[in-house]
Amino acid sequence: MAAWCSRFRTGESPSGRRRSPERKGVIVVLDMFLSRIDFMIDIKKLRELVKLMVNNELTELDIESEGERVSLKRRGEEPPAAVLAPAVSPAVSPPGVVVASPVGVEAQGSGAEVSDGLHTITSPMVGTFYSAASPDSPPFVQIGDRVSVESVVCLIEAMKVFNEIKAECEGVVVQVLVESGQAVEFDQPLFKVKPG
């Protein structure tokens, strides 16, 4: 029985995160154990994994199964700061694979253009993110919604004042990066929009 175990990490960082002791960045680790399985199928599997990473905005992927272990780290997009997303069922922890994102990288200004061609809506303030006008209302925007410059995409509450945040761009929302009720900091990425 294949026992898939995967750990993944996204590039985004919620604010107020726990700081662990400083870790050094690790250079790309690509380690693959070739089994008796045909080389061609492994390449196909690898391509699938890379596609999985790109489509889900992952910067690292670490998978182990049936004696095979694949650990991939994606370059090109500089994540704002390191954070550990909750690990998904780490049944077997791979020995010695400690991968960390670089610390202390200057964040993009609001409206960052990243290598995947998407536009990022970032937070202009510090506060608490709310995806809807009230707990009973539908969210301002969802994945697939079209937004324009004046579209309200969310509320950020600071000192009991609710501020409407506008998209300030044109396009289709492809990703929502934060959860309602989550604390956000200045410049924190909130949404990814496909321009056009």
Added chain:
Amino acid sequence: MFSRILIANRGEIALRILRAARELDIETVAVYSTVDRGAAHVRQADHAICIGPAVASESYLNIPRIISAAEIANVDAIHPGYGFLAENAHFAEVCRSCNIEFIGPSIESMQLLGDKVSCKQLAIKHKVPISPGSKGKVETEEEAIKIAKQIGYPVIIKAAAGGGGRGMRVVHNYMALRSGYKAAMVEADACFGDSSVYVEKFIEHARHVEVQVLGDQHGRLVHLFERDCTMQRRHQKLIEESPCPVVSEEERDALCKSAVRLCKAANYHSAGTVEFLMDTQTHEFHLMEVNTRLQVEHPVTEMVTGIDIVKTQIRVAAGEKLAFTQRDVKIRGHAIETRINAEDPANGFAPSPGRIERFDPPGGPGVRVDTHCHGGYVVPPNYDSMIAKLIVHQPAREEAIATVRRALGEFRIEPIATTIPLHDRLMRNGQFLRGDVDIHFVERLLEK
């Protein structure tokens, strides 16, 4: 005791506060602007929140953003450090109204001592030595002339709303006063929006002597003796030392006691500094102002008294009593601090921000370095240029000076220009060694 505090500052003082909090087992929250993302205290804090872009008005001076960060991080208290919002009574008020303790004095005492006129009136009432001159604002030219005649020329006309060396005019005689008085009022109105001026005796050769006070919220307030900060350039301190090398025991005792009287009268608590000018000829003291906050040069006093001022600030803010009485406070030995700035003394003190490739601070007995810099650190151009404080403590002044010289020789900061060469020169200057200087000494020396 607090369980979590927010550090509303940056640079070396943010790291200083972080260290004190760590030793008290308090969690720390750093707030930072985008250019300070890699800063030492940001990396070391338990939580860090980016609050805005580099410009201070949208980050370190921005009250809503800082309070917002304090709320989402759920802190008990905020330490404002020095500069930025440290003496902003409105900020202190906002903190406390949001149930967040402001690590500093009460708003009332901050306002009372922070206003030069009310401070001077309180000083007169409690026999704290002040500048002879007008008791308050001078309303007419005739009044100014009358006062000048009484106290003797030269006199200085000061804007009541001014500070930090701005809005001042020295006049040496009656004619100069007549033309200067009106001009000073117009200037004051233009710069500070308040044309009020007052007239005081001007000291030709002055030393800057200040007294450190520390009080709790249970009525106990003590002094931690004095510091001499005469070595300045354009009202910016370069070198500070304790004790003052030219005052007698009696003068020291009287001065420090007067500072305590003044602060007690204002119901002051936490850390504060009462600044005086001393006439080098007569040893007469004139109250200048009270800084209702932690000072840059606090390490000098920490070294000679052995008291951790920042930890004590946090403790008294949390309601603890001072752990010592006035009798317990003693000065041992002599301490000197040199402020190292990212400026080029050979080039008109032009700022020299940029990447530090090599940062080798000195060490050894009696040496303390307070800095946020390290090899690879990029000094941003957006904030003040101080990058390190070198503090030395030895049993006597001569030894301390020798150690400063030794330490400056070891201190390598490359490739940016720093004021280390200037300090080296000052540490070898005969007049400084003899204690024969005044607040314009460095400027005169540099002019030659």
